Amino acid sequence: MMAWARLPVAIKTKPSMNLSPVRAVLSPGMKSGLNLPTPRLPFPKMLQFQIQNDSEIPASKQLFDQIRFAIASRQYHPGHRLPSTRQLAMMTGLHRNTISKVYQNLEDAGLVESIAGSGIYVKAPSTEEGMILDGPLFREYPEASQLIQKTIDELLGQGLNLSQVKELCLETIDWRLRSTARVLVTVPQRDIGAGQLILNELEQALVIPVQLVPMETLKQTLSELPSGTVVTSRYFLAEAESIATPYDVRVIPVDIYDYSKELELVKALPENSCLGIVSLSPGILTIAEILIHSLRGESLFLKSALVSDPQKLRSLVRTARTIITDPASEPIVRQAIEAERHDLIRMPEIICSEHYIGEKSIAILKRELGLGEEETEEEGKSTKVATA
Numbered sequence: 001m002m003a004w005a006r007l008p009v010a011i012k013t014k015p016s017m018n019l020s021p022v023r024a025v026l027s028p029g030m031k032s033g034l035n036l037p038t039p040r041l042p043f044p045k046m047l048q049f050q051i052q053n054d055s056e057i058p059a060s061k062q063l064f065d066q067i068r069f070a071i072a073s074r075q076y077h078p079g080h081r082l083p084s085t086r087q088l089a090m091m092t093g094l095h096r097n098t099i100s101k102v103y104q105n106l107e108d109a110g111l112v113e114s115i116a117g118s119g120i121y122v123k124a125p126s127t128e129e130g131m132i133l134d135g136p137l138f139r140e141y142p143e144a145s146q147l148i149q150k151t152i153d154e155l156l157g158q159g160l161n162l163s164q165v166k167e168l169c170l171e172t173i174d175w176r177l178r179s180t181a182r183v184l185v186t187v188p189q190r191d192i193g194a195g196q197l198i199l200n201e202l203e204q205a206l207v208i209p210v211q212l213v214p215m216e217t218l219k220q221t222l223s224e225l226p227s228g229t230v231v232t233s234r235y236f237l238a239e240a241e242s243i244a245t246p247y248d249v250r251v252i253p254v255d256i257y258d259y260s261k262e263l264e265l266v267k268a269l270p271e272n273s274c275l276g277i278v279s280l281s282p283g284i285l286t287i288a289e290i291l292i293h294s295l296r297g298e299s300l301f302l303k304s305a306l307v308s309d310p311q312k313l314r315s316l317v318r319t320a321r322t323i324i325t326d327p328a329s330e331p332i333v334r335q336a337i338e339a340e341r342h343d344l345i346r347m348p349e350i351i352c353s354e355h356y357i358g359e360k361s362i363a364i365l366k367r368e369l370g371l372g373e374e375e376t377e378e379e380g381k382s383t384k385v386a387t388a
Contacts, residue, residue: 110238276320
């Protein structure tokens with residue numbers, strides 16, 4: 001993928017102030033007289049963003065999409081501190097005002113949050129920030145709030161930490177709801193192919209019903225369900241949460257695969273090679289084009305096609321030396337190659353990414369649903385390469 005660089009970072013601390021014991025007891029969303037900020041993670045390493053100045057794609061959009069991909073693929077974790085505008089200006093050559101506008105657009109999209117005097121941080125979804133104790137239900141049932149706090153204190157007294165308490169509570173509740181709960185995968189209609197890829201992988205991993213619901217009809221679907229869990233990509237998390245929150249339905253984001261192995265293969269392709277990208281999802285094609293363009297510039301001839309567009313697909317298989325595709329699209333790509341076999345001078349190499357969801361996300365999702373964890377595959381098996 002893109003080259004990584006480690007930058008020394010000096011983090012100023014106040015030796016006289018040690019709030020870790022207090023933070024170990026109070027959840028980030030709990031109000032207290034101390035008015036403690038949510039603990040933030042320093043950034044241990046910085047992605048090396050690359051801007052192609054001669055591109056037709058505006059430099060600000062190149063940077064925005066690369067940062068958004070880093071967040072969606074969890075290379076930038078929730079709570080991760082983004083580089084300062086000065087650091088990004090030195091790295092990319094862009095004006096600091098341009099970088100500030102990119103950060104503002106990321107904040108408007110609900111992906112990051114600005115902390116005055118501290119910096120820009122990747123925003124954590126509600127399921128990762130903790131339970132908010134001043135919500136409507138707690139105001140309606142104040143005794144429940146006291147009971148929950150007392151129970152948590154007792155569990156902490158038995159030697160558990162907050163993460164273990166949260167895991168026990170979620171698994172117990174989800175176990176009771178499993179017979180009626182439904183998992184809804186949601187994405188905007190414009191990128192329903194991405195939802196289909198998520199659905200395919202979840203159906204193989206989970207043992208409860210999974211349904212694909214376009215974001216545009218999610219509100220109506222939730223109004224008709226007694227309970228459920230919404231799953232979406234981090235790209236669409238803010239929009240999904242705004243729809244699901246009024247129905248007391250939690251939204252769990254899944255991290256998309258970072259395509260690091262595929263991008264390493266792209267880096268090794270000879271200059272002037274023709275590379276084809278085929279997918280169910282127009283969103284995947286868009287981000288793939290941006291990442292590959294930022295990585296190789298004009299040194300590769302890049303063609304992309306949706307599997308639903310047979311004319312573009314036919315043109316792609318006739319000219320591409322290498323084709324990268326997703327599992328759902330691979331059979332159609334092979335059929336297209338077979339149909340053109342007699343006119344092909346050289347059979348293209350097919351690189352099929354076996355995952356759309358990051359490997360750890362499946363295990364986390366199963367745990368959140370009370371279904372147990374599944375061992376992840378060996379890292380070397382996440383990509384298969386074959387020749388048609």
